[in-house]
Amino acid sequence: MTAVETTAIADFFDEDLAPLVRRMADRPRAEGGGEDSREIRAMVWEGLVGLGALRASDTVRLAELLGSVLYQGPLLDTLTARELLPDHDLGQAPVALAVAAEPWSGQDGVISARRAFVGFAAEVDHFVVGGVDDGAGMRLALVGADHPSITMRRYEETSRGEAYEVEFAGTPVTAWAGSSAEWEAALANARVRQAAYLVGLAQAALDHAVDHAKTRRQFGQPIGKFQGLAFRLSELSMHIDATRLLVHDRDAAAHAAANLAAASDLARTVTTRTMQVHGAAGMRSDNDAQLYYRRAAAESVRLGTPSRLRRESWGT
16 A cells, blocks of 8 residues: 555554554453444444555555554455455455365355354455365355354454354355465465564564563663663564565565465564563553464464465475
8 A cells, every 4th residue: 555545544543543453352251242342343444444445555564554453353354355356346345254275065056164263254244255176176155144044153262352163054155256276366465464464463562562671670770771681672673674574575475375474473472572571461451462462373373374384385
């Protein structure tokens, strides 16, 4: 996206909204409510759409900005869906990806499949569902999210976010979405955006650690004055800058798996060090250190684990 678009969205995530965005998908285990968070997510969606996020020319820069505020919502999935369905008018509707390299049933204009860890399934208008047909490779279908054949269950998992198991039992297909080759191209772009998101998350976590190091005092001075900690934080900053260069390279999609693996490792490392800098205080629910750590755990495996991504990049 252009500098003007980036500035507009960065201004949208001001000091009042950004703390709400960081926690708008942070729902504790077994909590049945979440209406306030859902309203915030709807408001953020409308704001981003109004600022042109769905038409962004540089979606990688947009993704890094979203990561810096721990945005949780269907925007990145929707961008991928729009790449897969360029001739289908999705309007401003949110879309969730429910794609896995697993067998499914896709006959007579209906599909049947069960997909795990689908983000924000309860809040989207459409799903892009994908599966492997014998001899035909990956196939993808667009389906309406409001059909009664679709059932879902929210996970109670570490990240405490909005991830669901979704079952499609004879769900009618609205449109078929692209070929196997088109999916591979869209997946590469999605992985680059996810890598950028993780870079933004890592930078925000490091900034949080640095702020704490400036204010937490021991032996009469801020702990950031101690060389051991200062060198460690500087090293993390260097790794973030290096990974950012990889992600924003114009040929990043050609090395998407390797770039996402690097960004995933980076996010887990930086958020772990952020927790260590904060000590026991970082584990408190009102401290964002534990929030960065938990979100990195979930986001770093969203489009493939680092080990799987490396095997792909090595061609094994």
